Amino acid sequence: MPRTLGPELRLALAARIRYYNEMGIYDFYRRPSPAPSLALDEAEIAISEHTLAPGEEMSPRKATAAPVAIEENIFEVIALKPEQTVSDPVKALTIIREDLGDCTRCVLHKQGRKQIVFGVGNPKAELMFVGEGPGADEDAQGEPFVGRAGQLLNNMIKAMGIERKDVYIANIVKCRPPGNRTPEREECATCSPFLMRQIAVIKPKVIVALGAVAAKTLLAMSASMMQLRGRFYDFRPAGMRSNDPHWDGCKLAVTYHPAFLLRDPRQKGEAWKDLQMVMKELGMKAPKANT
Ligand code: URA
Numbered sequence: 001m002p003r004t005l006g007p008e009l010r011l012a013l014a015a016r017i018r019y020y021n022e023m024g025i026y027d028f029y030r031r032p033s034p035a036p037s038l039a040l041d042e043a044e045i046a047i048s049e050h051t052l053a054p055g056e057e058m059s060p061r062k063a064t065a066a067p068v069a070i071e072e073n074i075f076e077v078i079a080l081k082p083e084q085t086v087s088d089p090v091k092a093l094t095i096i097r098e099d100l101g102d103c104t105r106c107v108l109h110k111q112g113r114k115q116i117v118f119g120v121g122n123p124k125a126e127l128m129f130v131g132e133g134p135g136a137d138e139d140a141q142g143e144p145f146v147g148r149a150g151q152l153l154n155n156m157i158k159a160m161g162i163e164r165k166d167v168y169i170a171n172i173v174k175c176r177p178p179g180n181r182t183p184e185r186e187e188c189a190t191c192s193p194f195l196m197r198q199i200a201v202i203k204p205k206v207i208v209a210l211g212a213v214a215a216k217t218l219l220a221m222s223a224s225m226m227q228l229r230g231r232f233y234d235f236r237p238a239g240m241r242s243n244d245p246h247w248d249g250c251k252l253a254v255t256y257h258p259a260f261l262l263r264d265p266r267q268k269g270e271a272w273k274d275l276q277m278v279m280k281e282l283g284m285k286a287p288k289a290n291t
Contacts, residue, residue, distance in 0.1 A: 027281065039271055081197055083087060084243040089123035092201040096194060100174070106190040108175035109184070114139045119170035119198055126282055128168045128197065132213040132257065133183045139176035144169045150257040151291065153210070155269065156258065161287040168202050170195055172217045173231040188217045196237035203247040206278050211257030218252060228254040229274060252276050 011064040028267035117134040137147030173183040209215040236249035255274035
């Protein structure tokens, strides 16, 4: 039988898990309860003795001591984010944006960004595109994919028979990396929890990861584009619990980043195959070609 946590222990656990979340740690594993004999006050002692100092790494022994076995649904309770209590997705996205604030969580905030590029589009979109990070045009306008790569993405969306306003578009990192460099892993890890929250609000049916950075970050795996493309992945936003019994994640497909397609237009046919796979999944028909 799951035991009920006292309010103090619940708060301590919530603070601990928030602390891990802020360090980019979202996956917790529940060990089989060793013994019903772990008394609540023993668990409380375990928490206070093993509070980590900022920057201190969790040793294996401390990991073992993390008292996650006490209550069955503790992470469901704790991982529920403020926006998940709101039914209007516009309001929910606003809550996430406000939480992001004038973000200084990673070095990108002091490397010349003009503004945070949060995301744009239909907050109830069935289809979501995720890129890498804003470039100069996006940084200037505060909207993802508005430069040359954005024009090509718009054309790709149009070829699917839909419009840009029908989908939701966001990036792994919300601030422009200087000189359009690839975002560092740490920057992706720091920023992507906000994208995960956006995804959990929008609840798309399909996400298209544009390029390797988006694919690898969302799927938390390392592989070549060749290995990643051509199939669907079951995707659940990391660190999130669905607050909706009708949405338990979505499909994710990987295709080439539009900027890559601008450099190597011969690959456009391959990208179109990826999008056709997505259209089939969504029951969409390509518009008839003009004759
Ligand atoms: N490239 C991206 O990955 N995202 C943008 O928003 C623009 C270009």
